[in-house]
Amino acid sequence: MAELTSFSFRSGTSLLHRLDVRFKLLFLILISLISLSGDFPRLGIFTCLLTVLIINSRLPLKSGLKGLQFFLILLLLILGARMVTTPGDPIIEIKFFSITRQGILSGVLICWRLTIIVLLGFAFIFSTRSFEIKAAVEWVLKPFAFIPGKRIATMMGLTTRFVPVILNQANETAEAQRARCVENRKNPVYRLIRLGIPLIRRTFERADKLAVAMEARCYNENRTDPELSATRIDWMALVVMILICGLVVSI
Amino acid sequence: MESSNQLRMMVYASLFAALTAVGAFVAIPIGPVPIVLQNMFVYLAGLLLGSRWGLASVGVYLLAGACGLPVFAGGLGGIGRIVGPTGGYLIGYLPTVFLIGKISNRANPRAIFDVLAMICGSVALYACGITWLKIVTGMTIAKALVVGMVPFLIGDALKIAAAVAIAKALRPVVRVSGYEKLS
Numbered sequence: 001m002a003e004l005t006s007f008s009f010r011s012g013t014s015l016l017h018r019l020d021v022r023f024k025l026l027f028l029i030l031i032s033l034i035s036l037s038g039d040f041p042r043l044g045i046f047t048c049l050l051t052v053l054i055i056n057s058r059l060p061l062k063s064g065l066k067g068l069q070f071f072l073i074l075l076l077l078i079l080g081a082r083m084v085t086t087p088g089d090p091i092i093e094i095k096f097f098s099i100t101r102q103g104i105l106s107g108v109l110i111c112w113r114l115t116i117i118v119l120l121g122f123a124f125i126f127s128t129r130s131f132e133i134k135a136a137v138e139w140v141l142k143p144f145a146f147i148p149g150k151r152i153a154t155m156m157g158l159t160t161r162f163v164p165v166i167l168n169q170a171n172e173t174a175e176a177q178r179a180r181c182v183e184n185r186k187n188p189v190y191r192l193i194r195l196g197i198p199l200i201r202r203t204f205e206r207a208d209k210l211a212v213a214m215e216a217r218c219y220n221e222n223r224t225d226p227e228l229s230a231t232r233i234d235w236m237a238l239v240v241m242i243l244i245c246g247l248v249v250s251i
Numbered sequence: 252m253e254s255s256n257q258l259r260m261m262v263y264a265s266l267f268a269a270l271t272a273v274g275a276f277v278a279i280p281i282g283p284v285p286i287v288l289q290n291m292f293v294y295l296a297g298l299l300l301g302s303r304w305g306l307a308s309v310g311v312y313l314l315a316g317a318c319g320l321p322v323f324a325g326g327l328g329g330i331g332r333i334v335g336p337t338g339g340y341l342i343g344y345l346p347t348v349f350l351i352g353k354i355s356n357r358a359n360p361r362a363i364f365d366v367l368a369m370i371c372g373s374v375a376l377y378a379c380g381i382t383w384l385k386i387v388t389g390m391t392i393a394k395a396l397v398v399g400m401v402p403f404l405i406g407d408a409l410k411i412a413a414a415v416a417i418a419k420a421l422r423p424v425v426r427v428s429g430y431e432k433l434s
Contacts, residue, residue, distance in 0.1 A: 025318070032334060033334075036334060074336065074337075077398075078336065078388050081388070081390060081394065081398075082388070082389065085390070085391070085394070106389070110387075110388060110389070114335055114336065117334065117335060118335070133318045136318070137314065137318060151261065152310075152311060152314065154261070155261060155264060155265045155268070155307070155311045156265075156311055156314065156315045156318075158261075158262060158265035158266075158269075159265045159266075159268040159269045159272065159311055159312065159315055160269075160315065161269075162265060162266050162268075162269030162270075163269045163272055163273055165269075166266075166269055166270055166273045167273055167276070167277075170273065170277045188279065188286055188409050189409050189412045189413050189416075191279050192279060192286065192288075192291065192409065192410065192413035192417075193413045193416045193417055193420075195277075195279060195288075196288070196291065196295075196413060196414075196417045197417055197420050197421065200270070200295070200417065200421055201421060201424055203266060203270070204263070204266065204421075204424065204425055207262045207263055207265075207266040208259070208262075210262055211255075211258055211259040211261075211262040211263075214258060214262070215255055215258055219258065
């Protein structure tokens with residue numbers, strides 16, 4: 001996946017890297033929910049917090065922005081739509097459209113909220129190993145007896161394992177078809193079918209082999225769990241976080 | 252035998268979750284807008300795996316995305332994407348795959364039920380997607396329809412047509428528990 005996306009784990013020793021993954025998930029959800037309904041002062045506080053964390057953990061913002069270009073285009077579209085459609089005091093009028101003060105304010109507000117949420121996700125992936133995420137999922141699902149948490153964690157592991165396999169297979173199939181002049185076929189349904197059938201069929205054969213291999217090695221859901229341990233830093237971070245969130249909500 | 256069957260279905264469901272993730276990146280370049288394969292794989296998960304394991308597959312995909320594994324379109328995962336403006340489409344995959352599995356997964360699969368199932372599924376998908384787009388961005392419903400549905404309709408029709416043919420070709424290959432009694 002590393003060559004596919006710029007969003008992946010990078011090792012480091014910053015505060016974000018040292019926090020326990022369960023606490024990070026909790027903070028992520030907490031801040032996302034609050035900023036979804038927040039207005040300017042609340043978002044301001046979260047932005048300050050996020051800036052400190054980003055600088056502290058040396059987040060590679062430049063490569064991140066490159067990967068986020070589609071998201072940025074979407075943000076611009078939303079901003080434009082809000083500016084034109086919200087009624088209020090007009091600032092600039094061009095024939096049929098009038099850009100209003102209220103429209104600009106609400107557009108900026110919405111874009112700001114979404115940017116904060118996306119940057120949070122970026123910071124989380126950047127500082128968390130995937131096996132830690134798997135362990136956290138098992139831990140979260142443990143109290144729900146009716147959800148097979150261990151099976152879900154294994155399936156998530158398998159899914160991330162399958163992704164590069166499928167990508168390679170898709171590239172291989174596409175190359176083989178290009179060599180046979182598939183580009184002369186303009187019928188999109190034909191192209192979809194010709195790409196879909198070999199791709200799914202071959203990856204299913206791989207999956208079959210994998211299932212047999214797992215069975216042969218006595219795959220069982222009763223196995224030793226990875227250990228997660230909360231340290232003093234985590235509890236301190238939790239207290240600070242609750243204080244900040246309390247402050248933000250009470251504004 | 253029962254447990255080995257379950258293990259195979261589990262691996263298949265993970266495979267379809269991975270296909271859904273990859274589908275966001277694999278596109279067929281035709282015309283000005285490339286056709287992205289993602290929702291075709293979701294349709295196929297419903298058609299080939301049935302409602303229960305299809306649901307598991309999409310659930311695992313969403314959970315992996317929510318935990319921050321880079322599986323969503325654009326490469327960035329995280330809970331932010333699910334509560335973000337396009338999150339309704341992601342959540343909408345759940346009822347979509349369930350409906351498709353329920354309607355099409357009968358003892359004697361026929362193309363007409365497959366098409367019907369996928370049309371019902373995409374209606375459910377757009378209902379979730381558009382509603383959420385409207386709530387988060389505050390657009391009017393007409394505007395949300397124009398931005399979030401109209402541009403994709405032709406592509407969806409093509410994908411449904413292709414998915415029918417692919418499902419027909421692959422059902423004998425994919426040994427899914429429900430279909431085993433047939434052969």
